[in-house]
Amino acid sequence: MSEPLVLSFDVECSAAHAFTTWTARIDAWWPSDHTVSGDSAAQIVLEPGIGGRIFERAPDGREHEWGQVVRWDPPTDLAYLWHLGGTSESATHVAIHFLAVGAQTTRVEIEHTGWERLRPDGDTWRDRNQAGWATLLPHFQTSIEKENA
Amino acid sequence: MSAAPDPFGALGDPNRRAILRLLRDGGRPVQAIATALPISRPAVSRHLRVLKTAGLVSERAEGTRRVYELREQGLDAVRDYLVGVWGEATTRFRLLAENTPADRKG
Numbered sequence: 001m002s003e004p005l006v007l008s009f010d011v012e013c014s015a016a017h018a019f020t021t022w023t024a025r026i027d028a029w030w031p032s033d034h035t036v037s038g039d040s041a042a043q044i045v046l047e048p049g050i051g052g053r054i055f056e057r058a059p060d061g062r063e064h065e066w067g068q069v070v071r072w073d074p075p076t077d078l079a080y081l082w083h084l085g086g087t088s089e090s091a092t093h094v095a096i097h098f099l100a101v102g103a104q105t106t107r108v109e110i111e112h113t114g115w116e117r118l119r120p121d122g123d124t125w126r127d128r129n130q131a132g133w134a135t136l137l138p139h140f141q142t143s144i145e146k147e148n149a
Numbered sequence: 150m151s152a153a154p155d156p157f158g159a160l161g162d163p164n165r166r167a168i169l170r171l172l173r174d175g176g177r178p179v180q181a182i183a184t185a186l187p188i189s190r191p192a193v194s195r196h197l198r199v200l201k202t203a204g205l206v207s208e209r210a211e212g213t214r215r216v217y218e219l220r221e222q223g224l225d226a227v228r229d230y231l232v233g234v235w236g237e238a239t240t241r242f243r244l245l246a247e248n249t250p251a252d253r254k255g
Contacts, residue, residue, distance in 0.1 A: 005228060007232075007235050007239065011242070011246050012247045013251060017246060017249075021246040021249065022242065022246075025245065029238065029242040029246075030241070031237050031238055031241060034234050034237070108242075112235070
């Protein structure tokens with residue numbers, strides 16, 4: 001079984017501000033080269049609340065679905081499905097925990113899982129591969145193209 | 150914010166993606182890959198070379214044919230890539246959060 005990808009870092013602000021920045025202002029911080037359209041003018045929207053859509057709206061009006069909010073407990077917890085350019089069947093799961101470790105310091109813990117969801121009984125290398133490719137291919141493709149540009 | 154060079158516009162080489170999709174079902178010889186795609190065999194070989202250089206596919210000899218298959222390590226490469234994406238994203242997130250007024254409601 002593949003292990004979740006786990007990241008943790010501290011940010012100098014309140015948990016509430018961190019949560020708000022992460023969600024309401026995702027358009028301002030998410031790197032524009034990690035979008036589906038790749039257009040720096042594309043707008044990224046994370047709709048608040050469970051069931052909220054996460055999507056990217058390109059300047060031409062086309063929308064690309066990124067995922068959906070599955071946990072919304074401000075200011076401490078947020079989780080969403082992240083399609084990573086694939087279909088909703090190949091969604092990965094992102095959970096973010098905002099832990100106040102000081103008045104103006106918040107520890108942000110990110111756990112990114114996905115393969116288990118895709119192949120519940122898929123423990124062989126080939127199943128893992130299939131899940132991984134289905135999910136991540138479009139994004140990884142970009143990095144390949146960059147390296148060979 | 151400066152524009153990123155060559156962003157996801159490059160994403161869609163549909164043929165290269167199609168090759169990887171084909172190989173998800175198991176290894177295939179070059180000719181079989183070429184037959185399944187609407188591009189020439191030299192073009193397929195070119196794409197395979199790129200994929201191989203990137204560590205995504207490997208090749209082995211099977212008789213006189215060369216069979217291409219997905220590499221398990223390719224998944225590690227994907228993970229590494231994701232770690233990079235998160236690293237960049239969270240750095241930007243931190244900069245923004247630490248340099249914008251706090252939410253008064255919080």
